[in-house]
Amino acid sequence: MVDIAKLAKTVDDAAHKARSIPQLSEKTKYSLDDAYAIQSASIQRRLDRGEKRNGMKMGFTSRAKMIQMGLNDMIWGRLTDQMMVEDGDTISLKNYVHPRVEPEIAFLLKRPLGYPCTAAEALSAVDGVAPAMEIIDSRYRNFKFSLEDVVADNASSSSFVVGPWHRPDTDLENLGMIMEFNGRPVQIGSSAAILGQPVRSLVSAARLTAEAGEGLQAGWIVMAGGATAAEALRPGVHVRNSVQGLGSVAFSVTE
Ligand code: OOG
Ligand code: MG
Numbered sequence: 001m002v003d004i005a006k007l008a009k010t011v012d013d014a015a016h017k018a019r020s021i022p023q024l025s026e027k028t029k030y031s032l033d034d035a036y037a038i039q040s041a042s043i044q045r046r047l048d049r050g051e052k053r054n055g056m057k058m059g060f061t062s063r064a065k066m067i068q069m070g071l072n073d074m075i076w077g078r079l080t081d082q083m084m085v086e087d088g089d090t091i092s093l094k095n096y097v098h099p100r101v102e103p104e105i106a107f108l109l110k111r112p113l114g115y116p117c118t119a120a121e122a123l124s125a126v127d128g129v130a131p132a133m134e135i136i137d138s139r140y141r142n143f144k145f146s147l148e149d150v151v152a153d154n155a156s157s158s159s160f161v162v163g164p165w166h167r168p169d170t171d172l173e174n175l176g177m178i179m180e181f182n183g184r185p186v187q188i189g190s191s192a193a194i195l196g197q198p199v200r201s202l203v204s205a206a207r208l209t210a211e212a213g214e215g216l217q218a219g220w221i222v223m224a225g226g227a228t229a230a231e232a233l234r235p236g237v238h239v240r241n242s243v244q245g246l247g248s249v250a251f252s253v254t255e
Pocket of ligand 2: 223
């Protein structure tokens, strides 16, 4: 029997204290279902500390991300209010193990979204779309993991930052995305890299959360997944993601 509660405490403690741990699978054999149960229990520990659930994130929705991490299956994770960084704020590396940043698109839902749904139905539940960035921070040493390990670790979720909201009927099909460190482009991509079009990621988010018996809720933010490979953060960088037609979102990094 896999001790879900114990493994949930292990990943939650590592995230809470920003300390790296060996991959759970080194000592324990567990399934993908177990991994999502560990994730759910670890998020419950955060909710028990007073955090509020405010969304979900999709992972490995682009080829660039799959290639960078060597995994081919879409995954998802749970977001809380404590993970949210205000646009323009400064984060301290002290709160992370080895954070990386990736350019994303975010959706804000105005009503619950179940599954099955078409892309048009998914869009009709959207209140706004925004340029965004996710700060991922695997709790595993050297940012190395199996599919089960990364799922148990809440899909490397650590922080996310969302820029100005735009009307939900904004065309998201093929928007240029440029992520800069101190004004120098470090990753260049397109929203089309996210499953061909980010709305498909929202449909997948509806499917995966419905399969988990949760669904997507009104007021939630859905992060569609990195459009490019992620970049390691270092002290002194000012990070900006500019998305064609959606403006930009930024944050700074200190020691
Ligand atoms: C896993 C999280 C993947 C994305 O946007 O593809 C992800 C990782 O790369 O550590 O957030
Ligand atoms: Mg991501």
